[in-house]
Amino acid sequence: MAVLLLADHDGSVVSQPTRSAVAAAGQLGEVHVLVLGEGAAAAAQSAAALPGVAKVLLAEDALYAHRLAEPVAALLVGLAPGYDALIAPASAAGKNVMPRVAALLDVQPISDVSGVVDADTFIRPIYAGNALATVKSSDAKKVMTIRAASFDPVAATGGAAAIEAVAAAADPGKSSFVGAEVQKSERPELTAARVVVSGGRAMGSSENFHLIEGIADKLGAAVGASRAAVDAGYAPNDHQVGQTGKIVAPELYIAVGISGAIQHLAGMKDSKFIVAINKDEEAPIFQVADYGLVADLFKALPELESELAKG
């Protein structure tokens, strides 16, 4: 069985969720990784170095510079005859393109796979992770996205796959890229971070989020937020952790001023250690927290920062 995996990358390296997807794909068969973009040769090198990758396909073309769904889907559909499964990490990019690919192949996609049972059978969360469904696909070809938090990523080095260039597919010409507002940050990426510090509505303002950032910097952590904090404008949308935001499973998740709505828990309850800081001792977040601190965050956070500084 051969699997084609669509990689996410930043132009130089493939993302950690992509490495998790390689781990999932490896349970199905021989893994080929498709790297596409404009000037993506370095990213292809990083994909070739992943253990368990048999081959890297590199499609370098301006058409793929912004990974618009229409041309990317057309390329994948063109490559599909050689594969039994087409997969991608369940990132914004993967979720955008894979269902489109599935429809073009007359396949029901399987989104957000959290477990591989066999070549036809997969586990995926439903109802915001409040239930896990085991589903068996009758489609000859599988199209899936992989929940990165459920699979340990393969190492970044150790493999030596060949890189093969593939030609661009015809441009469907339906859409064009206008621009992007991407948050530049020195902090680790939310879905790849070892530690995540998240703030909720109780932070009260975007200025107060600096208290979270201070802790995050001490711990080398990514900053997250609840939906309530994002809706209130305290944190940007891509910080949102939850059912409809990012799904994270870091070693340590610190939830500050987050009550713990099920939609939020859906995005972080697979974290290894959970710390909750909340002044409401009845907050549902304490039911999933390994360590709970009932305290006013405006007192606790500065204390925590200085305590961490003592190292």
Next chain:
Amino acid sequence: MKLLVPVKRVVDYNVKVRVKADNTGVETANVKMSMNPFDEIAVEEAVRLKEKGVATEIIAVSAGPTAAQEQIRTALAMGADRGILVEHDGVLEPIAVAKILKALVEKEGPELVVMGKQAIDDDMNATGQMLAALLGWAQGTFASKVEIADGSATVTREVDGGLETVKLSLPAVVTADLRLNEPRYASLPNIMKARKKPIETIKPADLGVDPTPRLTVLRVEEPPKRQAGVKVGSVQELVEKLRNEAKVI
């Protein structure tokens, strides 16, 4: 231009779902059902486009059981003009719904389909992309802003790392993310008016669609429960435990 807005009947987002004792699914009997919240946002966006004079008619569509009429009525009360119910008992997967919607698009001729990015029951996040693919249309998923002008839709999308703006040639499919708008509550007079708006009922077979699922659900179970841990008395104790007990910092 005509707009088509698909709406799904789902377990209300406030309901804590329970897995059935026989592990065949989740309990949906005697549970409050509502319109999928992302679809409400889509209806609101469609109504705003009509209020701006961009859209001329809004058709609300639901594929599902007879009771899904209620969700169509909600859309009509929010400002949609008429409804179509594609009646089917049993599971409808995104691929079946996308085929149903494709047939309706071909029949009704809308230039824009606005729908929720995902349903909060199966969390598939697929139908919009699949509909766009089947129609050969452009797609603007996870939209937080939509502007229609000169035969194109400019869509700002919520993506990993921030926001991205794409320009789509119409006709197109747009899927709504959380921050596209805040849906209105239907007023009582509008709820009364909605009762008089027409809802046409058809079957998937009338549209030539075979709704047989491709996925067999073998088992549905509760995820492993986390045990609540301990309360610590101070920040010092917390840091001490993280360093020496959990060893995570």
